[in-house]
Amino acid sequence: MQKLFSELRCSLGNHTGKFTTKQVIWTLKYALTSISAEKTNMPYICCIPYICRQVHLTPRAEWQRAHPPMVFLKTHRTGSSTVQNILFRLGEREGATFAFPSRTYQFNYPDSLFYNAAFVDELPEGSSQFNLLCSHMHLDLREVRKVMPQNTVFITLLRDPIKTFESVFGYYTSIIPAFFRAHRATANKGKSALSMFLDSPETFWDPKEPGNGLAKNPMSFDMGLNNQKWNGSWPEDLAQLEEAFHLVMIAEHFDESLVLLGALLGLEHADVAYLRLNARAGNCVTELDENMQEKVRLWNMLDTLLYDFFVQVFWEKAAQFGLERLKVEVAQLRASTEKIQQKCVSRAEVPPGELEDLLRPWQTETATIVGYEVRGNLSLQDQGFCIRMMLPELQYHSHLYFKQYGRDMRAAPAD
DSSP states (O other): OHHHHHHHHHHHHTSSSSOOOHHHHHHHHHHHOOOOOTTTTSOOOOOOTTTTSSEEEEOSSHHHOOOOEEEEEOOTTTHHHHHHHHHHHHHHHHHHOBBBSBBBBBSSSTSSSSHHHHHHBBTTTTOSSSSESSOOOOOHHHHHHHHTTTOOEEEEOOOOOOHHHHHHHHHHHHTHHHHHHHHTTTTTOSSSSHHHHHHHHHOOOTTTTTOOOOGGHHHHHHHOOOSOOOOTTHHHHHHHHHOOEEEEGGGGGGGHHHHHHHHHHHHOOGOOOOOOOOOOGGGSSSSOOHHHHHHHHHTTTTHHHHHHHHHHHHHHEEEHHHHHHHHHHHHHHHHHHHHHHHEEEEEEEGGGGSSOOOOOOOOOOOOOBBEEOOOOOOOOOHHHHHHHHHOOOOHHHHHHHHHHHHOOOOOOOOO
């Protein structure tokens, strides 16, 4: 096995010319799938192009010197995979220590009612604290604060509740029990599963059933609020979230949000440039008429309250930043993003069947998730940069986890 490691290192590290796209993808694919936990005591061979060299597992301290620790609450179907990719890239570049789930890709989510500090893997050897936490969870601020340092910056992302619910439903139709019941009920009815559900959601939704957390007010659920009904604690809970979160980004003002994020962390525009990730194919998006939109709004009234509240907070922060300054920096960010897209992307919205395994997003039974094809004829440095820009969450998470711990992730326990 040592011979294989050496051959892999030499095949990349000694190459002075350009690599074909397939060579690059095969190399990174090898790194993410072939290095197993039995090699924990060996130096990690970092096989993403350009940084393929021997590095030891002791994390560097660049992040700790340059940025505060951060929690990004990854909300469902809001654009959060794109923000997570930005943080993955930044954290990898600057040697951040990630607070990863001890099993799989999310913090026992959605099986556990709330996030628990016990769900986090151990602090790796050589690290004094966690710097970044950005995996899915059902928020419990007290538990998160047990893991993260006192000066942690909290951020999250919200999206128009109508668009969010349509996307959650389309993505998780076969996974969330309430949605799947509606799907089965449409047999020979000549109507969509979403329309069937919205006609009488209480018929399909059991709030006590595991896995139904996202079936009503999904953003409120992610934020740790009571997502079932309004109660007297909601105003206080919102006030606590406003106090805890340094920035709540808004998907409908995504570029403005990234400028504010960059200012919060002291980042350049190129650091927060992005490709839109984990997006559905256009034919998987349901266009809602006014009647259906109103039904979605009524079923997700608490998400509407949450979203409207933080939109107001967002624009207050934007005003403090300076609206004219924000406009100028948004234009600069968009120019940087466009430049990177032109450099990296050969094809966008590529169907999963046409993507290499490395760049193929995870697929659900009811939604087609498209990806990107990396441009050929790039330098080794640019290939590594561009592949990271379009690397899906599960593949990037696996890579970073192995890089941090020198072993594969633990599987979820069998039922």
